[in-house]
Amino acid sequence: MKASGLRKGSVIDEKGALFIVVDMDHRTPGNYRACYQVYLKNLKDGRVIKQRYNPDDEVNEARLEAQKAQYLYHDSSGFHFMDMETYETVILSEEVVGDAKNYIKENSEIKFLYYNNKPVSIELQSRVDLAVTEAPVGLRGDTEGTARKQVTLETGFKLNVPLFIKEGDIITIDTSTGEYVGRA
Secondary structure: OOOHHHOOOOOEEEOOEEEEEEEEEEEOOOOOOOOOEEEEEOOOOOOOOEEEEHHHEEEEEEOEEEEEEEEEEEEOOOEEEEEEEOOOOOEEHHHHHHEEEEEEEEHHHEEEEEEEEEEEEEEEOOOHHHHEOOOOOOOOOOOOOOHHHHHHOOOOEEEEEEEOOOOEEEEEEOOOOOEEEEEO
C-alpha cells in the first residue's frame, strides 16, 4: 500500500515491528516535494516515533484479526482472558496489555487484535465507566477555574476529576486520552 493511503488507526509492519498510526500531517514545505509526517505507536512497548513518507512510498500494511475476549483476572504470570469463541484461556504480559490495564475490570468484554495467530494488542471501547473507590474531600473556596482532585478508580488507576466527585460515584473516562468525561 502507498503512504498516501495511510489513515489514523492503520496498522503497519515497519522493520519487523507493528505500529499503529496515531496521527499524521500532510506537509508541503515551500518548494520541496510534499510528504506525510506520521506519528507511529509501537504496539509492543507503546513508544511513539515520528516517520516521514513520500506519498508514493510503499508501506507494509498489517492485516489484523479481531476476536472477542473476556477479562478474568491478573496475577504474577500476567493478565488472563477467555476467548469467547473457543473458551480457551489466553495469558498476556504487561507489555502487550499496556495502558489498557487502567480501563479493564473483571468480567468485561474486550477485543484482541491478532497478527499471525498471536495476540499483539487490546482494542478498547472509546469510553468506559468505572467506579471511584477512593476520593478525598474537595476543598471549598478553591473553585476558581478548573479545580481538580485526584481519585482512585476500581482498577487502581489514579485520575484527576472535578471536586464534586465522591467515593462510590461511577464516572466515564476517555480511553484514548485517559481523561475524565463525566458522570455515568
